[in-house]
Amino acid sequence: MNNIKSYLKENKKQFLHELIELLKIPSISADSAYKKEVLNTADFILKSLKKAGCSHVELCETPGYPIVYGEKIIDKNLPTILVYGHYDVQPADPIDLWHSPPFEPIIKETEIHPDGAIFARGACDDKGQMYMHVKALEYMTSTGNLPCNVKFMIEGEEEIGSESLSWFVPRNKEKLANDVILISDTGMIANDIPSITTGLRGLSYVEVEVTGPNRDLHSGLYGGAVANPINILTKMIASLHDENNHITIPSFYDKVEDLSIEERVEMAKAPFSLEEYQSALDINDVYGEKGYSTNERNSIRPTLDVNGIWGGYTGEGAKTVIASKAYAKISMRLVPNQDWKEITELFKNHFESIAPKSVKVKVTPHHGGQGYVTPIDTIAYKAASKAYETTFGKTPIPQRSGGSIPIVSLFEKELKSKTILMGFGLNSDAIHSPNEHFGVWNYLKGIETIPYFYKYFTELYILELNTKRFNY
Amino acid sequence: MNNIKSYLKENKKQFLHELIELLKIPSISADSAYKKEVLNTADFILKSLKKAGCSHVELCETPGYPIVYGEKIIDKNLPTILVYGHYDVQPADPIDLWHSPPFEPIIKETEIHPDGAIFARGACDDKGQMYMHVKALEYMTSTGNLPCNVKFMIEGEEEIGSESLSWFVPRNKEKLANDVILISDTGMIANDIPSITTGLRGLSYVEVEVTGPNRDLHSGLYGGAVANPINILTKMIASLHDENNHITIPSFYDKVEDLSIEERVEMAKAPFSLEEYQSALDINDVYGEKGYSTNERNSIRPTLDVNGIWGGYTGEGAKTVIASKAYAKISMRLVPNQDWKEITELFKNHFESIAPKSVKVKVTPHHGGQGYVTPIDTIAYKAASKAYETTFGKTPIPQRSGGSIPIVSLFEKELKSKTILMGFGLNSDAIHSPNEHFGVWNYLKGIETIPYFYKYFTELYILELNTKRFNY
Numbered sequence: 001m002n003n004i005k006s007y008l009k010e011n012k013k014q015f016l017h018e019l020i021e022l023l024k025i026p027s028i029s030a031d032s033a034y035k036k037e038v039l040n041t042a043d044f045i046l047k048s049l050k051k052a053g054c055s056h057v058e059l060c061e062t063p064g065y066p067i068v069y070g071e072k073i074i075d076k077n078l079p080t081i082l083v084y085g086h087y088d089v090q091p092a093d094p095i096d097l098w099h100s101p102p103f104e105p106i107i108k109e110t111e112i113h114p115d116g117a118i119f120a121r122g123a124c125d126d127k128g129q130m131y132m133h134v135k136a137l138e139y140m141t142s143t144g145n146l147p148c149n150v151k152f153m154i155e156g157e158e159e160i161g162s163e164s165l166s167w168f169v170p171r172n173k174e175k176l177a178n179d180v181i182l183i184s185d186t187g188m189i190a191n192d193i194p195s196i197t198t199g200l201r202g203l204s205y206v207e208v209e210v211t212g213p214n215r216d217l218h219s220g221l222y223g224g225a226v227a228n229p230i231n232i233l234t235k236m237i238a239s240l241h242d243e244n245n246h247i248t249i250p251s252f253y254d255k256v257e258d259l260s261i262e263e264r265v266e267m268a269k270a271p272f273s274l275e276e277y278q279s280a281l282d283i284n285d286v287y288g289e290k291g292y293s294t295n296e297r298n299s300i301r302p303t304l305d306v307n308g309i310w311g312g313y314t315g316e317g318a319k320t321v322i323a324s325k326a327y328a329k330i331s332m333r334l335v336p337n338q339d340w341k342e343i344t345e346l347f348k349n350h351f352e353s354i355a356p357k358s359v360k361v362k363v364t365p366h367h368g369g370q371g372y373v374t375p376i377d378t379i380a381y382k383a384a385s386k387a388y389e390t391t392f393g394k395t396p397i398p399q400r401s402g403g404s405i406p407i408v409s410l411f412e413k414e415l416k417s418k419t420i421l422m423g424f425g426l427n428s429d430a431i432h433s434p435n436e437h438f439g440v441w442n443y444l445k446g447i448e449t450i451p452y453f454y455k456y457f458t459e460l461y462i463l464e465l466n467t468k469r470f471n472y
Numbered sequence: 473m474n475n476i477k478s479y480l481k482e483n484k485k486q487f488l489h490e491l492i493e494l495l496k497i498p499s500i501s502a503d504s505a506y507k508k509e510v511l512n513t514a515d516f517i518l519k520s521l522k523k524a525g526c527s528h529v530e531l532c533e534t535p536g537y538p539i540v541y542g543e544k545i546i547d548k549n550l551p552t553i554l555v556y557g558h559y560d561v562q563p564a565d566p567i568d569l570w571h572s573p574p575f576e577p578i579i580k581e582t583e584i585h586p587d588g589a590i591f592a593r594g595a596c597d598d599k600g601q602m603y604m605h606v607k608a609l610e611y612m613t614s615t616g617n618l619p620c621n622v623k624f625m626i627e628g629e630e631e632i633g634s635e636s637l638s639w640f641v642p643r644n645k646e647k648l649a650n651d652v653i654l655i656s657d658t659g660m661i662a663n664d665i666p667s668i669t670t671g672l673r674g675l676s677y678v679e680v681e682v683t684g685p686n687r688d689l690h691s692g693l694y695g696g697a698v699a700n701p702i703n704i705l706t707k708m709i710a711s712l713h714d715e716n717n718h719i720t721i722p723s724f725y726d727k728v729e730d731l732s733i734e735e736r737v738e739m740a741k742a743p744f745s746l747e748e749y750q751s752a753l754d755i756n757d758v759y760g761e762k763g764y765s766t767n768e769r770n771s772i773r774p775t776l777d778v779n780g781i782w783g784g785y786t787g788e789g790a791k792t793v794i795a796s797k798a799y800a801k802i803s804m805r806l807v808p809n810q811d812w813k814e815i816t817e818l819f820k821n822h823f824e825s826i827a828p829k830s831v832k833v834k835v836t837p838h839h840g841g842q843g844y845v846t847p848i849d850t851i852a853y854k855a856a857s858k859a860y861e862t863t864f865g866k867t868p869i870p871q872r873s874g875g876s877i878p879i880v881s882l883f884e885k886e887l888k889s890k891t892i893l894m895g896f897g898l899n900s901d902a903i904h905s906p907n908e909h910f911g912v913w914n915y916l917k918g919i920e921t922i923p924y925f926y927k928y929f930t931e932l933y934i935l936e937l938n939t940k941r942f943n944y
Contacts, residue, residue, distance in 0.1 A: 030789030214754035220875030224775030227759035238710035287699035303696030312780035317502030403692030
């Protein structure tokens with residue numbers, strides 16, 4: 001594989017061009033207005049997999065958006081890697097905060113990305129990182145460097161809860177049978193500090209509606225005498241955290257794993273500058289659960305955040321009104337062992353219980369998923385670690401991520417295989433935010449590193465197999 | 473004036489037709505998109521005053537919308553009544569809750585209005601009630617029943633704080649010189665329980681902005697570690713009331729007048745059914761400041777209501793985002809002696825002081841006005857009371873209103889004259905709400921009652937004058 005660098009050099013322009021074409025399609029799964037574009041994106045991926053050397057590709061129908069499947073089976077005795085990714089993206093709003101249109105990709109240099117970064121919705125999450133795998137496969141098949149079997153499963157509903165995938169996986173266990181699941185939908189600490197994500201948080205996403213009077217009221221004639229649903233909603237939401245920023249929902253923490261001092265000391269070794277963190281976000285102080293560091297707060301601890309709130313008059317000028325209804329979208333990030341369905345139920349019961357008699361409350365669960373912790377003693381982790389060492393010249397640091405890929409725990413349950421998370425994005429890439437981007441260097445580094453994972457994983461797999469045989 | 477009933481009978485159809493034409497013009501002063509319509513409404517009023525018999529009418533230019541002025545001076549030795557009203561209306565949203573378009577007036581019967589009610593934005597507040605005075609004048613001039621001088625001052629910015637009127641009045645003291653100011657921009661208890669409003673609440677309206685990180689963030693990667701401006705805003709707003717629903721802003725209550733037990737007992741005599749109140753609003757319980765009745769809470773006590781709140785993702789589906797900014801529109805109803813500028817300052821200082829270091833807070837005052845209490849021992853009150861007795865057959869009950877007409881206290885300060893508030897609308901007329909309406913019976917009853925006020929006020933004025941002379 002000593003030719004990978006030259007191969008990348010030759011194809012860099014083409015690889016960037018293809019990703020840019022992919023990023024031009026607004027595949028926003030959350031908004032039904034973009035249905036056609038989401039479907040077009042699935043077609044784009046299908047063709048790309050075919051071009052990359054898959055011997056069989058298909059669009060698998062589901063109750064929702066199709067799942068793009070592709071495979072290249074070279075030898076039943078060799079291990080099989082299942083690559084997972086998603087072709088849908090987050091909504092782009094607030095549009096007005098983008099410096100260039102979210103679906104008109106452009107490459108700009110930044111302080112962190114001196115070789116340039118591609119700015120577009122989905123550049124990093126997950127089109128860019130998913131497409132690295134397509135191009136890595138293309139390299140391996142076209143240069144005779146594919147050491148094992150590979151399957152691709154690329155979905156179109158990750159940003160809205162992967163419902164169709166949850167339907168698809170249990171129904172296609174044989175088709176999806178594999179020895180390891182490989183995902184690039186997370187980040188690493190820095191370009192000079194490679195890291196492997198060993199933990200993901202779970203998620204419970206709900207919408208709440210508080211109803212007061214049956215119509216909007218004049219705040220002068222009724223103000224002070226009837227419950228104002230907005231005031232009540234703020235009171236109810238505020239009460240979900242205590243003065244130490246612990247979440248007050250009864251039993252919420254019951255199943256949260258307590259990390260040992262040793263583990264926390266190990267985590268604390270990851271390089272981190274609070275000053276840089278704050279200045280990057282232009283904040284004067286961090287804020288979170290008492291007794292935990294910033295890196296712990298956004299990785300090993302569960303959280304509760306309001307993602308959206310609205311009610312009453314929000315137009316120009318002033319309107320002295322008491323609204324009939326107020327709404328909020330609330331999501332909780334969960335840690336391993338917290339069951340998202342159980343937490344959703346706890347939230348619903350608690351939120352309804354704290355509502356004063358003077359209002360009506362409705363809690364509607366949106367979606368959710370379980371947290372996950374990947375073991376670091378597997379051949380998959382060892383292979384990934386070696387791959388990074390080869391291309392980055394450094395041993396990667398195991399790191400818990402605060403993000404969620406709800407589907408990962410389902411994979412383990414249904415397919416009985418572990419997942420390895422090789423992320424090449426950076427936290428500063430602004431995923432889910434305006435001006436999302438992905439470093440050109442990171443994109444190419446990913447394509448360079450992935451084939452080494454295939455190589456080392458296959459070698460370690462065979463070695464392990466022989467050892468087992470020998471032990472008989 | 474025994475011909476007033478027959479006159480109304482003859483002209484009922486015409487009077488309704490004219491009001492409906494007036495209500496068709498969307499004169500929303502809060503939204504600059506309606507500027508043309510607001511100006512057209514001013515013209516409509518100007519022509520109406522001319523037609524009603526004013527000997528001089530003019531559109532008085534101001535920094536904002538013009539003030540419509542009209543007068544009929546019959547004798548310098550007779551008293552002068554200054555009629556105040558406004559031709560602008562509240563925004564109509566939420567539009568989807570209207571059963572008929574807000575600016576396509578229709579007459580429908582309701583339980584409370586068996587003779588029908590006119591449904592349209594502004595029907596009661598204040599076009600309908602203001603136009604009663606135009607038609608009452610028309611009756612008096614056309615039938616030789618005008619007993620005194622009259623001036624009209626109709627503004628177009630009442631719903632946004634009357635800034636131009638505050639500019640206009642001090643500059644036109646002579647033009648506006650009068651012996652009493654007559655306003656119909658309030659309500660009465662019920663069609664069979666006439667009442668005269670003797671108190672108005674003041675108002676302070678502010679907008680707040682809470683800024684956290686400099687961009688929207690991924691709630692997984694940052695959730696729990698940075699201050700979420702929406703969570704913080706809910707905490708800050710919630711803290712503005714304590715567990716007894718007292719407002720927690722330091723010194724907020726310092727100047728609030730404490731009513732005597734006797735006064736509160738007098739107030740409590742006004743007929744009121746909590747059961748009907750709750751069922752009319754479809755609420756299971758009322759909600760407000762501990763230690764006060766519903767009627768006290770919305771009249772003699774100050775309040776703090778959120779009129780609008782927004783931030784983060786409010787579209788379809790789910791977005792796991794931590795917003796950069798969150799906003800709220802907050803208004804405080806004030807009672808006599810509370811100075812709105814002082815209260816606005818107290819709010820600003822307090823709200824900024826309770827913000828955690830991790831966010832930035834901006835408080836922008838919108839507008840405001842002072843509360844007002846009208847004495848009940850004046851000839852104006854006696855004349856109004858006699859007028860109601862004549863047309864309703866009942867002595868009206870003095871009643872404090874929770875609403876605000878900020879300009880009233882300015883009139884007293886600048887023009888040195890008292891205001892009498894003769895309201896003919898009902899609380900159930902849904903002013904500032906979808907499906908605002910005004911009873912046809914109330915509209916005509918107002919036109920019938922107003923001339924009697926002119927008659928009795930003039931008689932009592934002359935009587936008082938002679939008594940004074942006699943005392944020399």
